[in-house]
Amino acid sequence: xxxxxxxxxxxxxxxxxxxxxxxxxxxxxxxxxxxxxxxxxxxxxxxxxxxxxxxxxxxxxxxxxxxxxxxxxxxxxxxxxxxxxxxxxxxxxxxxxxxxxxxxxxxxxxxxxxxxxxxxxxxxxxxxxxxxxxxxxxxxxxxxxxxxxxxxxxxxxxxxxxxxxxxxxxxxxxxxxxxxxxxxxxxxxxxxxxxxxxxxxxxxxxxxxxxxxxxxxxxxxxxxxxxxxxxxxxxxxxxxxxxxxxxxxxxxxxxxxxxxxxxxxxxxxxxxxxxxxxxxxxxxxxx
Numbered sequence: 001x002x003x004x005x006x007x008x009x010x011x012x013x014x015x016x017x018x019x020x021x022x023x024x025x026x027x028x029x030x031x032x033x034x035x036x037x038x039x040x041x042x043x044x045x046x047x048x049x050x051x052x053x054x055x056x057x058x059x060x061x062x063x064x065x066x067x068x069x070x071x072x073x074x075x076x077x078x079x080x081x082x083x084x085x086x087x088x089x090x091x092x093x094x095x096x097x098x099x100x101x102x103x104x105x106x107x108x109x110x111x112x113x114x115x116x117x118x119x120x121x122x123x124x125x126x127x128x129x130x131x132x133x134x135x136x137x138x139x140x141x142x143x144x145x146x147x148x149x150x151x152x153x154x155x156x157x158x159x160x161x162x163x164x165x166x167x168x169x170x171x172x173x174x175x176x177x178x179x180x181x182x183x184x185x186x187x188x189x190x191x192x193x194x195x196x197x198x199x200x201x202x203x204x205x206x207x208x209x210x211x212x213x214x215x216x217x218x219x220x221x222x223x224x225x226x227x228x229x230x231x232x233x234x235x236x237x238x239x240x241x242x243x244x245x246x247x248x249x250x251x252x253x254x255x256x257x258x259x260x261x262x263x264x265x266x267x268x269x270x271x272x273x274x275x276x277x278x279x280x281x282x283x284x285x286x287x
Contacts, residue, residue: 001254003284004030005277006090006241006262009074010067013267014274020078022274024085026281032090032120032207032241032262033074039066040128064267072105079113087113090241090262091122091189091207095140096133099147099167100174103154107178115179120207120239121148122189141194142166148186148202155183187239196224205237205259214249218256225257245283 005028009016023031039061047061075087087109094102110117123144124130127137135143143166150162150169155178159171178184188195188203191211199206206224208217221238228236239260240253253261263280265273 001250001258002029002260003250003287004028004032004086004088004239004260004262005265005280006032006034006243007265008034008064008067008267009069009071010064010267011069012063012067012269014270016069016074016077017081018270019273020082020085020087022277024082026277027284028085028277028281030086030088030118030260030262031075031078032088032118032239033071034064034068034090035071035093036065036068036126036129037093037096037133038129039126040132043126043128045125045127072109075117076109076112079109079116083114084116086116086118088118088187089120091120091187093124094121094144094147095123095130095135097147099150100154100169100172102147103151104174104176106151106184107155107174107176110178110180110184111176113179115184117178117180117184118187118205119184120187120189122207139166141198145198145202152183152186152202185237187237189241191220196220196227199224199236200227200231200233203236205239207239207241209241210243210249210253214252214256217258218252221257245280247283247287250283250287 005023071089079087106119123140130137130140146164146167150167153160153162154174159173161171162169185204187205187207188199189207191208211217224236237259240258241262242264243249243261245263250261265276
């Protein structure tokens with residue numbers, strides 16, 4: 001099982017350049033960065049911190065959510081100072097981004113990184129944030145589906161077109177094309193009841209949040225494996241987001257069939273972050 005890092009990169013924590021260099025020096029496989037364009041001051045959507053084991057169960061929304069640096073800017077900076085580290089959106093909020101421009105951002109970053117990009121996608125949870133960006137939360141899953149399918153057409157075809165309910169354009173030319181062919185892996189985030197349907201329809205992998213039970217996640221990983229086989233697909237890689245630095249948890253995820261575990265790095269200044277990464281690296285190297 002490969003070990004990467006998931007984190008919120010903000011203006012108050014370690015910078016992308018120092019973070020990228022530190023991860024590659026310590027032999028981590030990948031970096032997944034979170035995205036939020038903004039957080040409305042007045043919110044109706046309750047904050048339940050991702051049901052993760054690493055963070056408290058309830059509480060006020062942490063400031064990291066509204067201080068994130070744009071993920072494509074962050075990952076470009078990381079890619080320019082690394083050679084092996086995979087860079088990934090964890091996850092890009094597709095329902096808040098226009099798909100033609102997003103397709104170009106993805107292809108450009110894949111080109112500049114030499115084909116090291118993984119595209120984590122998600123529909124998000126903050127309904128007020130979506131509404132501010134013109135998305136009706138009630139249609140966000142259908143919208144994400146069409147936008148991902150439309151981007152795939154742009155990445156794969158010299159003249160791409162798409163005609164759906166929410167995305168509609170006649171033939172276009174858009175370059176660069178991604179280095180990875182037919183396109184960078186699209187990893188579908190989420191752990192709701194319909195997520196495996198989405199993974200199997202238009203994903204190249206699944207990114208669930210760990211939650212509070214490795215056993216429960218193991219059952220869904222097994223379900224995905226069965227359904228992929230029934231559909232005549234190759235096994236679908238599973239990347240588990242927000243994993244605590246715990247040897248037993250990591251062993252359980254490996255036994256469950258996870259392909260990648262992302263240790264959750266708290267957002268902190270440079271020196272504190274480097275000390276935490278040293279601790280994570282020692283755990284990784286002694287698994």
